[in-house]
Amino acid sequence: KAGVTQTPRYLIKTRGQQVTLSCSPISGHRSVSWYQQTPGQGLQFLFEYFSETQRNKGNFPGRFSGRQFSNSRSEMNVSTLELGDSALYLCASSLSGTSGSGQETQYFGPGTRLLVL
Amino acid sequence: GQQLNQSPQSMFIQEGEDVSMNCTSSSIFNTWLWYKQDPGEGPVLLIALYKAGELTSNGRLTAQFGITRKDSFLNISASIPSDVGIYFCAGQLQGGSEKLVFGKGTKLTVNP
Numbered sequence: 001k002a003g004v005t006q007t008p009r010y011l012i013k014t015r016g017q018q019v020t021l022s023c024s025p026i027s028g029h030r031s032v033s034w035y036q037q038t039p040g041q042g043l044q045f046l047f048e049y050f051s052e053t054q055r056n057k058g059n060f061p062g063r064f065s066g067r068q069f070s071n072s073r074s075e076m077n078v079s080t081l082e083l084g085d086s087a088l089y090l091c092a093s094s095l096s097g098t099s100g101s102g103q104e105t106q107y108f109g110p111g112t113r114l115l116v117l
Numbered sequence: 118g119q120q121l122n123q124s125p126q127s128m129f130i131q132e133g134e135d136v137s138m139n140c141t142s143s144s145i146f147n148t149w150l151w152y153k154q155d156p157g158e159g160p161v162l163l164i165a166l167y168k169a170g171e172l173t174s175n176g177r178l179t180a181q182f183g184i185t186r187k188d189s190f191l192n193i194s195a196s197i198p199s200d201v202g203i204y205f206c207a208g209q210l211q212g213g214s215e216k217l218v219f220g221k222g223t224k225l226t227v228n229p
Contacts (some may be wrong), residue, residue: 004159033216043160043205043219056216090159092217104209105150106217108159 002027003091004109012115018079021112025072025093031055032074033106034066037088046089049074050096078114086116118194122208123209123220130196131228138223139190148219149189150217154203156220163204164191188226 005024005101013019025032033056034046036053045058066076070092078085123140130136140149148167152160164175166182166189173180177190193200206220 037136042221043207043217045218048216058216069155072124092159104148105162105165107162108152110157110159113157 002078004107006089006091006092006109006112008112009110010113010115012117014117015081015083017081018077019114020080021076021089021091021114023074023076023091023093023109025074025091026107029093029095029107031094031096031104031106032068032072033092033094034074034076035090035092036060037090038086043090046076053097054091081116083116086114088113118197121206121218123223125223127224127226129228132196132198132213134196136193136196136200137190137218138206139188140206140208140220141188142153142208142218143187144208144210145186146210146218146219147186148209149180150209151178151180151189152205152207153190154172154205154222156202160205180229194223196225198227198229201225201227 007022032049033048036045037043048056052068063079068074088111090108090111093103094106105113119142121142144158151163152164154160164173169186170184171182177194203222205222205225207217
């Protein structure tokens with residue numbers, strides 16, 4: 001079974017631009033979560049989508065948004081980029097079944113490294 | 118908010134030595150997960166723990182879920198050079214939330 005895939009793997013943008021990142025979950029997984037990883041803050045939760053609906057949201061400004069399609073693929077968008085948005089953006093997928101059953105275990109993609117100049 | 122305290126921050130060991138790292142929290146977690154991340158890659162799941170007190174092994178790796186649901190440790194036995202990387206603990210809250218709370222990571226260096 002193929003793992004989580006993310007595109008593009010690397011991206012360079014300038015301040016003020018906007019960017020869209022894509023994530024394809026493991027086949028059969030219905031939940032997709034996004035995380036931002038920086039050296040200073042570590043791994044931080046952005047949001048989670050399940051059945052095309054945002055189910056959980058972290059403490060990030062409204063410039064960060066996402067969506068999920070009917071095939072469970074997800075996109076994340078960042079508008080009006082700032083220098084501090086430079087990070088590794090990770091996507092994780094899970095079956096999202098009953099809590100404690102193991103179906104919520106998250107598997108990560110390789111990430112998209114975004115550099116904002 | 119929830120926070121995981123992971124220690125040590127870094128470790129330098131000789132090949133063949135055993136390694137132990139742990140995570141503690143003031144919050145109760147439903148699930149504890151241990152991931153390893155290599156440079157430029159996403160975290161790879163090593164061990165998942167679902168029940169308080171559970172002890173689980175995966176080859177040379179052993180992890181335990183604390184009885185109070187507020188801590189976990191990961192042991193690596195007979196370390197080898199490919200064990201080099203950053204190890205993260207992550208907790209998943211009760212109630213089925215998909216949000217993972219991560220520790221800051223333990224950077225492991227293995228000298229041949």
